Each structure stands twice: as structure tokens, then as C-alpha cells.
Amino acid sequence: MPVTTTEVLPIRTSDDVVRVRQAVRVRAVGIGLGLVDQTKIITAASELARNTLDYGGGGEVRLDVMQEGARRGLRLSFVDQGPGIPDIARALTDHYTTGGGLGLGLGGAKRLSNEFHIESTPGVGTRVTIARWK
Amino acid sequence: MDRIPILKLGGVLIVTIQVDMHDRLALALEEDLTARIAGTGARGVLIEISALEIVDSFIGRMLDNIAAISRVLDAETVVAGMRPAVAITLVELGLELTGIRTALNVERGLAMIRDRLAEDDDLESARARHDD
Amino acid sequence: MAVDGTAALTQTVAAEEAGIRAAWLALLKAGGSLQTGRIREAELDTQARTVLEQLRDGLAAAGTDVRADAYAALRDTLSEISRSRAIQGFTPTDTANFVFSLKEPVFAAIDRTHGGDPAAATGGTWAASHLLDALGLHTMEVFLAGREEVIGRQGQEIAELSTPVVRLWDGILALPLIGTLDSARTGVVMENLLQAIVDEEAEIAIIDITGVPTVDTLVAQHLLKAIAAARLMGADCIVSGIRPQIAQTMVHLGVELNVVSKSTLADAFALALKRTGRIVTRRQSALSPTAS
Numbered sequence: 001m002p003v004t005t006t007e008v009l010p011i012r013t014s015d016d017v018v019r020v021r022q023a024v025r026v027r028a029v030g031i032g033l034g035l036v037d038q039t040k041i042i043t044a045a046s047e048l049a050r051n052t053l054d055y056g057g058g059g060e061v062r063l064d065v066m067q068e069g070a071r072r073g074l075r076l077s078f079v080d081q082g083p084g085i086p087d088i089a090r091a092l093t094d095h096y097t098t099g100g101g102l103g104l105g106l107g108g109a110k111r112l113s114n115e116f117h118i119e120s121t122p123g124v125g126t127r128v129t130i131a132r133w134k
Numbered sequence: 135m136d137r138i139p140i141l142k143l144g145g146v147l148i149v150t151i152q153v154d155m156h157d158r159l160a161l162a163l164e165e166d167l168t169a170r171i172a173g174t175g176a177r178g179v180l181i182e183i184s185a186l187e188i189v190d191s192f193i194g195r196m197l198d199n200i201a202a203i204s205r206v207l208d209a210e211t212v213v214a215g216m217r218p219a220v221a222i223t224l225v226e227l228g229l230e231l232t233g234i235r236t237a238l239n240v241e242r243g244l245a246m247i248r249d250r251l252a253e254d255d256d257l258e259s260a261r262a263r264h265d266d
Numbered sequence: 267m268a269v270d271g272t273a274a275l276t277q278t279v280a281a282e283e284a285g286i287r288a289a290w291l292a293l294l295k296a297g298g299s300l301q302t303g304r305i306r307e308a309e310l311d312t313q314a315r316t317v318l319e320q321l322r323d324g325l326a327a328a329g330t331d332v333r334a335d336a337y338a339a340l341r342d343t344l345s346e347i348s349r350s351r352a353i354q355g356f357t358p359t360d361t362a363n364f365v366f367s368l369k370e371p372v373f374a375a376i377d378r379t380h381g382g383d384p385a386a387a388t389g390g391t392w393a394a395s396h397l398l399d400a401l402g403l404h405t406m407e408v409f410l411a412g413r414e415e416v417i418g419r420q421g422q423e424i425a426e427l428s429t430p431v432v433r434l435w436d437g438i439l440a441l442p443l444i445g446t447l448d449s450a451r452t453g454v455v456m457e458n459l460l461q462a463i464v465d466e467e468a469e470i471a472i473i474d475i476t477g478v479p480t481v482d483t484l485v486a487q488h489l490l491k492a493i494a495a496a497r498l499m500g501a502d503c504i505v506s507g508i509r510p511q512i513a514q515t516m517v518h519l520g521v522e523l524n525v526v527s528k529s530t531l532a533d534a535f536a537l538a539l540k541r542t543g544r545i546v547t548r549r550q551s552a553l554s555p556t557a558s
Contacts, residue, residue, distance in 0.1 A: 014157040021154060021188065036457055039188055039219035043227060046190040050157070070411055108191060108227040214500065218460030221495035236500040238467055243500075 005065040031072040041132040044112040047105040056080025073133040084122040146178040178247035184215030214243035271389025276325040282375035289371035348405040352412040365402040431462035444477035452488035470538040476507030506534035
């Protein structure tokens with residue numbers, strides 16, 4: 001899939017989470033997403049960035065603007081070198097949490113995206129990729 | 135660290151959230167509000183969020199907590215002015231915030247709180263008459 | 267026989283440009299490009315001239331590789347022509363023929379310039395055929411993309427038109443749904459309704475599904491989501507017109523429509539009025555006119 005623009009942002013502090021949201025908003029507006037779709041992808045990004053920070057011990061996110069024919073999309077990849085997720089299926093169920101959260105992060109982000117992909121190796125890290133198409 | 139200002143109007147605390155909140159700011163607001171409710175004996179809390187472009191699970195949880203805490207402290211919390219896109223996203227996220235009362239805008243929110251206070255006062259005075 | 271047909275073609279187009287253009291225009295006119303009156307002769311002349319000039323430049327710079335940067339100008343021109351023809355109502359065949367009809371004059375020109383060298387003539391013809399096929403396909407792709415865009419926009423417009431939100435009273439909205447609901451349409455419905463709630467400052471929204479033939483699990487979920495979202499914004503929803511079969515289906519599907527429901531829109535409206543502190547009464551005088 002042809003990627004037209006790429007941007008990488010660090011996720012080290014809770015201020016970075018805010019910056020990720022703002023960068024995602026700029027990209028979402030740029031590819032012409034409607035207001036509801038913008039809000040969905042920004043919210044999903046916020047959940048995943050917080051996961052990266054809280055559970056992954058920090059990491060980074062890559063924002064890719066994609067073009068496929070007339071369709072444009074935004075892909076976000078959150079990567080950390082944290083402890084990883086031993087049971088992904090369980091982590092995706094609502095209200096499952098190892099931290100203090102509501103446990104809606106992963107499952108919620110999945111519902112808010114058109115594409116969702118997660119790979120995680122215990123002891124090595126986690127990569128969560130989501131995409132939203134116009 | 136900056137904090138979100140809390141106004142007091144009659145027996146009601148009013149908060150307008152106008153910035154993209156980072157998590158610490160949200161936690162600070164929760165603490166500040168709890169302290170103010172207890173300190174002022176306020177009977178209502180109105181949180182206006184029409185400027186908020188997203189509410190994720192963290193902010194949703196903060197709103198839920200404030201509503202629950204204020205209920206314990208005998209105050210009514212109303213969240214006013216949520217944008218349509220935010221509401222759709224929250225529902226999709228699985229966060230329906232059923233424990234929170236909502237209003238379209240500040241005016242309606244204040245009216246809801248006043249109605250409830252008036253009901254309570256009626257009860258109070260009825261009880262007082264009964265005691266006489 | 268590795269004769270470089272591209273060289274022969276390049277040479278021919280450069281040398282015979284005027285002749286090719288004249289023959290091509292004659293073919294286009296004979297083919298009826300002008301008959302419908304959708305395009306003027308001068309415009310057709312300009313298009314033919316531009317295409318040939320850019321083809322000549324492309325050939326000189328990049329041979330027959332239509333994907334090369336040197337062909338960008340020609341690709342854009344053809345895209346533009348294709349798009350405007352789609353809008354003008356030409357058929358896809360007309361549009362593709364614009365390019366394909368260039369073959370005959372080019373073949374004839376190759377014959378004129380390289381008639382004495384059969385190998386070069388064959389190579390050149392082959393290269394021309396290849397190149398023009400690629401360009402013709404390009405116009406087709408753009409034509410289809412243009413059509414898809416139109417269809418997409420119409421779909422969006424239909425979706426918006428088919429979900430009118432009407433104001434029944436101050437602060438009371440109704441959304442009469444008609445026809446089958448799919449996910450995409452329900453999404454638009456939901457957004458329209460919520461936006462109308464903000465615009466009208468509506469406390470109550472009535473979703474009337476009398477005109478909806480079936481409600482499956484997915485649609486029921488969408489409705490519930492819309493109602494939950496409205497509640498988050500501070501408005502209540504009443505569902506009216508749930509037909510007995512639908513109620514039955516939903517119970518069998520295990521969908522719990524945990525909402526306020528009334529059998530008719532009128533009942534729902536009456537409830538909405540009551541909830542917003544209004545009462546409807548019949549005027550006494552209308553029933554028993556008093557003698558004066």
C-alpha cells in the first residue's frame with residue numbers, strides 16, 4: 001500500500017499522549033475524514049498511546065498517510081519494548097485490565113478502527129497497528 | 135502545573151473544560167472537585183464539555199468518578215454539552231456512562247440541578263412541618 | 267529480430283505529426299464525436315493537438331514506457347479529457363475510442379515513413395499498438411474512477427435525503443425512518459439525528475420505525491447506540507411504530523430493546539409533550555357551543 005507521508009512521535013510522558021492526539025487530528029483532517037471518523041481515530045490513538053506509556057513503559061508511534069486509488073487512509077503503529085501481552089485474546093476482552101484502567105483500551109481501539117492488528121512477544125514488546133479509511 | 139478553574143454559583147460548582155486534558159490534569163480536577171464539594175457543601179456539580187473534541191476512557195472514567203464521589207457527598211453531577219461525534223465515539227468505545235446525568239447545555243444542566251435541589255427543599259420543609 | 271520499434275515510432279510521430287492529426291480528427295468526426303453536440307469542433311482540435319504533442323515529447327524522452335515521468339503531462343491531459351467526457355455523458359466506448367482511433371493514422375504514417383523496411387514497420391506498429399493500448403486503458407480507469415466518484419456522492423446524498431429530521435415542537439424532534447436500514451445508512455441517520463439535537467436544542471427525539479420492514483440484530487444495535495449517544499448529549503429518545511412482527515423477531519433474536527417505546531408516533535408525541543411539561547386539551551367551546 002503506497003504510503004505518502006510518515007511521521008514518528010515518541011511516547012514517554014502523558015504530555016506526549018496529548019501530542020499524539022494532536023498529530024493524529026492534523027493527519028485525520030488532512031486526509032478528509034469526517035468529524036465522527038476523526039474523533040474515532042483520535043480517541044483510539046489516545047487509548048493506544050496510553051497503553052504504550054502505562055503498560056509498555058513508553059515507546060513510539062508511527063503515523064502513515066496511505067493512498068490506494070482514490071481512497072486515503074491513516075495508519076498508526078504503536079510500538080513498545082515492554083513486557084508484552086501473554087494472552088492477547090484476553091487482553092482484547094472488555095473490562096480486562098492489569099492496570100488501573102477500565103480495560104476498554106485495546107477492545108475499544110479495535111471497535112473504533114477499520115483495521116486492527118496486534119503482535120506481542122512476552123519480554124520483547126508489543127506492536128499495535130490500526131487504520132481508518134476515508 | 136496548571137489546573138482547571140472551578141467556579142461556585144449559589145450551591146453549584148461549575149467547571150468548563152476547554153483544553154485537551156492530559157491525564158494528570160484530569161486527575162487534578164477530580165481531586166480539586168472532591169475537595170471543593172466537601173469544603174463548600176455544594177449540592178450540585180456542572181461539568182461543561184462542549185469544547186472537548188474527544189473523551190477517551192480515561193476522561194470518561196474521571197467523569198464517572200466525579201459523579202460517584204459527588205453522589206456520596208450528597209451532590210448531583212450533570213455533564214453538559216457533549217458533542218455528537220464524542221457521544222458516538224464513547225458509545226462505540228463501550229463507555230455509556232450510565233451513572234452520569236447529562237444535559238444539552240449549561241442552562242439545562244443548571245435547571246436540572248435546581249429542580250433537584252427544590253425537590254429536596256420541599257422534602258425538608260415537609261419534614262419540618264411534620265416535626266412541628 | 268530485435269528491431270527497435272520504439273525508434274521507428276518516435277521518428278514517425280515527430281515527422282508526421284500534422285498528417286496524423288488531420289487523419290485522426292477526420293476519423294473522430296466521422297466516428298460521430300461531434301454529432302451529439304456535447305463537444306465543439308475547436309475543443310476537439312485542441313485536444314487532439316495537445317495529445318499528439320505530448321505523445322511526441324513522451325516518446326522522445328521515455329520511449330513507450332507510459333508510466334515514466336515524461337508521460338505525466340499526457341496522462342494528466344487524458345485524465346482530464348476522460349473526466350470531462352464522463353461528466354458530459356459520453357459512453358466509456360466513446361472515451362476509449364478517442365485514444366484507440368489514433369491507431370489507424372499512426373499505422374498509416376509508419377507505413378509512409380518505414381514502408382521500405384518491413385522489420386522497422388512491424389516493430390513500429392507493434393510499439394504503437396502497445397503504447398496506445400496502455401493509454402486507452404488509462405483513460406478507461408480514470409473514466410471509471412470518475413463514475414465511482416459520482417455514484418459515491420449520489421449514495422451519500424440519497425442517504426442524507428432519506429433521513430429527514432423534523433421538528434415537531436420546541437425541543438421535540440422526530441426521525442421517521444423509511445425503508446431498509448443498513449449499517450452505512452444507520453450511521454448517517456445517527457449523525458443527522460444527533461446534530462439536529464444540538465441545532466434544535468431538543469430534549470426529546472422520537473425515532474419512528476413504522477416504515478422499516480425488518481429490523482435485524484445489527485440494526486437494533488445501531489438504534490440502541492444512537493439512543494445511548496443521544497442520552498450522553500442530554501436528550502431522551504422514544505421509539506415508536508415497532509410492528510408486532512418486529513417485536514417478535516427481536517425477542518427471538520435475543521435483542522433487548524431496553525428503551526421507551528410507544529406504538530404510534532402520535533402516542534410518542536403525546537408522551538414527549540407531557541414530559542416537557544405541556545398538556546394537550548380540547549377546547550370546551552368546540553364541544554358545546556354556548557348560546558349567547
